[in-house]
Amino acid sequence: MPRALSMPPVIASGSLGGSPQPVLPATGGLLLRPWEEADAPAFLSAYQDDEIRRWHTRRPGVEPQVRKWFHAYRQDWKQEKGGHWAIARDGVEVLGRIALRELDFDDGTAGAAYWVLPAARGAGVASHSLSALTTWALDEIGFHRLELDHSTRNPASCRVAIKSGYLLEGTKRSAAVHDDGRHDMHLHARIRGD
């Protein structure tokens, strides 16, 4: 049920779901592209990695579940609930994942999330991808504010946020449950004009 707004929404309905999900180029020969059925093994393998398991508590267990997630991702795009991209080298080899979630067209806000496969880390894959996604979301689609949060015990993610222009706004105390208990979470955001 749409909210009755005194102002027009920041982003008009149909701005995303009315068109196919775009392929976005990023620095370093990276392409952010929609997930394909053939990516299911690579996607599943990511959740065998201890670091990804440490920071992502929602995990697929078998390939059919991954394919259900991919289906849900396509629905998210059509229903303008989120966008989910594979980060691929030359558009083929999957290196990671990046997503925009919690889309709010009325206020023009969204949240970013990502992981990178172990073999591809430390080469700018996350920060180049986040920068490309951010430029598209702010400059082409018209979002005003993009947020991301990460555990205060995850300094690599903090660095990705800072390198991509997401300022640290504060610490949300005891805000998320991980396998080893509750963690404080850093809140970062980048707004148009930063």
Ligand SMILES: CC(C)(COP(=O)(O)OP(=O)(O)OC[C@H]1O[C@@H](n2cnc3c(N)ncnc32)[C@H](O)[C@@H]1OP(=O)(O)O)[C@@H](O)C(=O)NCCC(=O)NCCS
């Ligand atoms: C966090 C993650 C996405 C980073 O991906 P990446 O492609 O290696 O990121 P980048 O290469 O763009 O940048 C990583 C930065 O973190 C730094 N870094 C890595 N490990 C670090 C650590 N333990 N402490 C501090 N900084 C660290 C790197 O030096 C680099 O910064 P620099 O370029 O200034 O040297 C990846 O490590 C990952 O997938 N981790 C597991 C899942 C995860 O943490 N997801 C995010 C949840 S919020």
